[in-house]
Amino acid sequence: RQIGIALKCYGNDSGGNYPVDKNSYGEQIATSNDAFRSLFPTYLDNEKVFTVSRSKVGAKCDNKIEPEKEILRAGENHFAYISGLSTSSNSNWPVIVDSTDGGGHYTKVETDLGGTWKGTKSVVVRADTSAALVPLQGTSTARFIPRQDDATKNALDVADYMGTGAKLLEPARQ
Numbered sequence: 001r002q003i004g005i006a007l008k009c010y011g012n013d014s015g016g017n018y019p020v021d022k023n024s025y026g027e028q029i030a031t032s033n034d035a036f037r038s039l040f041p042t043y044l045d046n047e048k049v050f051t052v053s054r055s056k057v058g059a060k061c062d063n064k065i066e067p068e069k070e071i072l073r074a075g076e077n078h079f080a081y082i083s084g085l086s087t088s089s090n091s092n093w094p095v096i097v098d099s100t101d102g103g104g105h106y107t108k109v110e111t112d113l114g115g116t117w118k119g120t121k122s123v124v125v126r127a128d129t130s131a132a133l134v135p136l137q138g139t140s141t142a143r144f145i146p147r148q149d150d151a152t153k154n155a156l157d158v159a160d161y162m163g164t165g166a167k168l169l170e171p172a173r174q
Helices: 002-013 032-039
Strands: 079-083 094-098 121-126 131-135 137-139 142-144 167-169
Touching: 002 032, 002 094, 002 121, 032 079, 032 167
Parallel strands: none
Antiparallel strands: 079 094, 079 167, 094 121, 121 131, 137 142
């Protein structure tokens, strides 16, 4: 939730826009790490909120935020980010979620990408900054976050309902 609040503060100071295209350091945003770098040091000063101990992609960090190239390097962030949203986006839409298999799905195999929490649930921070552990739906190798308006659909198939500007960005992997 702390990341969501920092993102909301960033948006409020940036005309309602969340990081998209380029971050605060002028870097092209290709991963969630790139986007989240925009939150340092004004809105966050600790990388540890981005780690989950059993994560395949973001289990630990060195907490170095100076110089700027040290902020959230590959392997220091567990969370995926939905790019293309703003402070006025639908409050039910996910903005930050547990990292997936790279395609918006989760698995029950804890050692695989998207296997955090053994594929039973995902942390979801919504556009209104509410955060919850959401039970996943689907088969053991293609688990998904259910959409609020239709639980049979994957909330991370963002182009289906958020528009073409929305895109799921995964963490940078080592």
